[in-house]
Amino acid sequence: MAARSEPAAIAAPLATANGLRHQYLVMAGMALALASAPLLLYPVFLMKVLCFALFACAFNLLIGYVGLVSFGHAAFFGTAAYAAGHAAKVWGFPPELAVAFATLCSAALGLVFGWLAIRRQGIYFAMITLALAQMLYFFYLQAPFTGGEDGIQAIPRGRLLGVLDLSNDLVMYWVVLAVFLGGFLLIYRTIHSPFGQVLKAIRENEPRAVSLGYEVDRYKLLAFVLSAALSGLAGGTKALVFQLASLTDVHWTMSGEVVLMALVGGLGTVFGPIVGAAVIVSLQNYLAGLGHWVTIVQGLIFVACVLAFRRGIVGELGRLLGKPL
Amino acid sequence: MTELLGIPAPVLFGQLLLGLINGAFYAILSLGLAVIFGLLNIINFTHGAQYMMGAFTAWMLLNWAGLGYWWALLLAPLFVGLTGILIERFLLKRLAGLDHLYGLLLTFGLALVIQGLYRNEFGSTGLPYAIPAELRGGQNLGFMFLPNYRAWVVVVSLAVCLATWLVIEKTRLGSYLRAATENPTLVQAMGIDVPRMVTLTYGFGVALAAFAGVLAAPIYQVSPLMGADLIIVVFAVVVIGGMGSILGSILTGFGLGVIEGLTKVFWPEASSTVIFVIMAIVLLLRPAGLFGRTG
Amino acid sequence: RADFTGGKVRIGVLNDQSSLYADITGQGSVVAARMAVEDFGGKVKGAPIEVVFADHQNKPDVGSNIARQWYDTEGVDVIVDVPTSSVALAINEVTREKNKVFLVSGAATSDLTGAKCSPNTVHWTYDTWALANGTGSAIVQTGGDSWFFLTADYAFGHALERDTAAVVTKNGGKVLGSVRHPLNNPDFSSYLLQAQASKAKIIGLANAGGDTINSIKQAAEFGIVAGGQNLAGLLVFITDVHGLGLPIAQGLILTESFYWDLNENTRAFAKRFGERMNGRVPTMVQAGVYASILHYLKALEALGSDGDGKAVVDKMKAIPTDDPLFGKGEIRKDGRKLHPMYLFEVKKPAESKGPWDYYKLKATIPADKAFRPLAEGGCPLVQ
């Protein structure tokens, strides 16, 4: 069997159920830290981190646990951003409905993309998702409701359930935090569910899983749709936070960015994508003041990252501690 | 006058020819990318930056050393290829055996650095580079005016592609390259210096990019970002052709140039997307690309 | 007693530092801003003035994010420059929401003083209407009465085409057709061939940056100008001409609101600017950054506070403008700064006497004719 070491190189240390207690501790610590973060840090920045962290986690579900690298995840993120923006601004949906609608749109899109792409593997899967996403980008560029390169601006944040006024950054922050934690826990649960167990088996040895009677394509498709939906949840929330949905959200560089986040944090680690998202978003934010040195410094950081922490920050950390994180 | 789908036939011929010319750039660039991917299993995201370096090297040779186009055609690939060899030796080598994503991230980071440095030095607008005196002017073909320089581009890139193809497919070297892609250890255990072969191959792929850059300098603006967006399209070409297929990347390069050219007539807005549409269709019908081997 | 937030005045230069528009805006704008602060004396009513800057990468979300953070946490009271219309429109929204001040120099869209106008925004240097009007009417009047457009396929390109086409027809010209190309398209030969086939006298380039440069360069290659057709660059900056080189750019007609070699004042400014910028000359955008900040500081001095952005802008509108680069002028109710626009022709290589000596002045369009009439913009502030 010409087993190209593709998934093996990404292969995460798959934790067995009993070695997970420390992960709950880290999770609790993380929730606490996030809850107190707005005391120290600018809430809008934090919200950006959270939205991208959720996006990266959703992406990681696919690459880390199914071994599929999607290069078109911006399609789900951006579609949701447009859907939420349009629903909130033009149709006057309340925020919770707008985001729910956005998530649904992305899930539906995930079903279509997944159905087309799921039978391809490795780089071909990546490329077909990229191609589909580029076609969608073109559609959004031309479609009147997206506002072309101006995007949908001034999206109202509205009132959550008619009561909570989201135009207050802090209130918005709590909502985003809740959305993020919800999404994160769902992903965590998925990984450690009977379904997740089958996913791992498929990633390890697909023909064997088939011979045991598993319809592997359906499992992959469900994972893909889940990932798309959660990316959509992140994108829709982001649109409300920044009151903006634009072509940036659907451009291939966005798909690239989420790959970066997952890589920098550590592929197939539970907390890696969160750390990766925090790092990349901070870079963008705090390096902006470096002016024309931004891209150079960013580039150097990527190079250093690959050379120094192959497993990503969290991956290396987990290795040092001898525990999967 | 004969018309086809509302377009006068002569105009159509002209567009086909132009498509072929653009295809020549795709072909050379994707060839380099395919060679590198084939052997190093690395998606060389620096390729666009290296193409740009080729163009800038030509500019520097002219303005700083007084060496003209023909020298540049020879020297720029050499210089840029050498920098490629350094990159392979000191950076890429450390990624052996890892997933392509790591190589992608590394080369992407490098591209950012290189483009940033050039921009800081030369500005973002770019610099002029004149068409060499020997190739100015053009031929009136009746249906269109064909600049001599463009004709030269097609001819020389066809020649370079063909030569590369012959060397890789028709000599033992080709088998070594393909085998080393799959199992470098075993090939080395057969007595072939795989590390050096890898280094040289990367250098060669990079030199091809630089060569395309020199060819491009007189027609496109010599600017730091000239290769930044190209890479993704060129990569699509490689995938459509079938990863690792040399012939595939050449033929697809020319073919897609033509298709893109036609799109510019019939639905100009979509001309930058058509490649991805084709990629999606091809991959759905032929999972390993047009000329790829299913494995 | 002056009342400045945080005890100081902080100016944020937000533009493209690293990509397409970095030469037009970029570090040069930051230098221009610093020069304005120095020329003003470094302090307003005893309060120090600071300049910060950031790169918005031409992405609206990155830009609006930085703007929010600047306004909310870093004591920035005014944002200047902001090229790329989509980003400028986003900042326009954020600034209005936070009641700060936005001095646009880099962006072109005339919507900023039209449907999207805001009491917190001043649009200083130029806009699509002014460009279309300057270049369009001048060319039609000199006999270039049939046009074909090469248009970048995004809202800005569409606007430029639409505005120019209107000017052309108003002046008795004809539009024979247009073709829309994707943004950052490297090869224009196909489109140029279509333009050639249209037999229009003038090929209007409703695009910007690298797209314009490449279209001009390749038009020369295909002998389009030699064949009797002429190019009209609708948004061409002096840096673009520099990038093209005179052999190719010569004869191009374009509209700008500033040229370094206009008069004593502009030459003096360019000299000082060049000393800090490697001998480059200021673009009109960078000049606009300088002038708009000077005027802003004057308003602050008169007002004695910067907390209420709308009040500051109102003050800016109340005081007539007067600066060494754009001369005397005013800011209209819709936020439009008025000054003359100039029609230039790019010199032949033989005519150029030194570095950056590129333009011949062909006509001056007086301030009252240069910009879209107040009533036609549809700005809600005007009603």
Add this chain to the structure above:
Amino acid sequence: MAGDGTILETQGLTKEFRGFVAVRDVALRVRRGSVHALIGPNGAGKTTCFNLLTKFLQPTAGRIFFEGRDITGLRPAEVAKLGIVRSFQISAVFGHLTALENVRIALQRQRGESFDFWRSEKLLERWNGRARELLDAVGIGAFADVPAAELPYGRKRALELATTIALEPRLMLLDEPTAGMGREDVGRITALIREVAKGRTVLMVEHNLSVVADLCDTITVLVRGEILAEGDYARIAADPRVREAYIGSEEGRA
């Protein structure tokens, strides 16, 4: 149509790869409850036959009947659900999962497809007992918590067998179960197969003739994609055509 004694039957089974016929017009009949061997020289088409029977490959022509039902058009996973489970020529385990988890994956499938991503994997612990039983049965109970990748080769094959049995297959297809094994493991696996074959049907490919002679009731010899001979070991071993094509001069390995 086959009588009651036949569990699997093929008619005119043919597979062509780009002009090369790997399996030609094969009529195979496997008796219920028997251990049936498929032997033949390398490249005869044995693995291809397995791939056709389990639908990993689509036949060019011919039909396949399982318990009288035509399964020619089914997908691989459907065939598996009907109770035809195969092993692979190259050992196939889920390397990063523990031995216990490997077996559980098979047990889990019996609950129907597990698409419930919102439930805890603790749910799976109720299969632990049965999984341990199975591991004990193949003699690797002590390795239950070791990741499969770290098991020695012979034990991997044992694990694969345990996983296969967990599905309670009605027909087991084993492709060279003893290949690459040390002597002691061959003995153990032979015994194991004999054990699990009770009450099931086994179709196996094997080059080790002593194992074949030991275990199998019926032997089909495939040569160049076609059936050359069929019968019990003594009859096959005596057939000069089989000796020439396959067994060679070596005497009495049994």
Add this chain to the structure above:
Amino acid sequence: MSTALLEVEDLHAWYGEAHVLHGMRFSVREGEVVTLLGRNGAGKTTTLKAILGIGPRRTGSVRFRGQELVHLPPHRIARLGIAWCPEERGIFASLNVLENLLLPPVVAEGGLSLEAIFELFPNLRERLSSQGTKLSGGEQQMLAIARILRTGARLLLLDEPTEGLAPVIVQQIGRTIEKLKRAGFTILLVEQNFRFAARVADRHYIVEHGRVVDEIASVELGPGQERLVAYLAV
């Protein structure tokens, strides 16, 4: 005692942290067929890899015709005339059968001609243009062996060459090894199938836990057989 062609002394090897070879020591004389026997995981394959300098980190001494190999890169070692047939066969999917066959460079005179190879393995002749990995398991094994016979290397390292082969072919390979020996090739063979090994080899080294624990000459295999079985059984 004639001088050894290959001498291995105090060879240690590690996969990462795992210490796998603990001071292997053996020698092979020119023209001999020597086997390494031992249970799964004893370190036989690792020994072959360590000789070639691929895979594990190693210390100690490996001398070929008196030349020290431990500091040489693998391709230089191969060029000295050592060829390896790996246990997982290593057939290249991107090459067809003929290309696979022609891949290893000829390092010395005296290799087999293509004709001779096809005579040995007639299956290969028919499948020349098909993709290497589309061959059946056994055919791939034949190809892997055939491939190194062409190169003229004088020392052949064969790792379980009979695995998965039909009895007729095993016999044929046995005859081939005898023929090669007569032609002056030296062979170091790793085997599980000790009946086969016993027939073709001059001497056997028993490997346990990364060490040679015993040496048995074939002639004494009659009485030595008991010893051997004792080593190999549980």
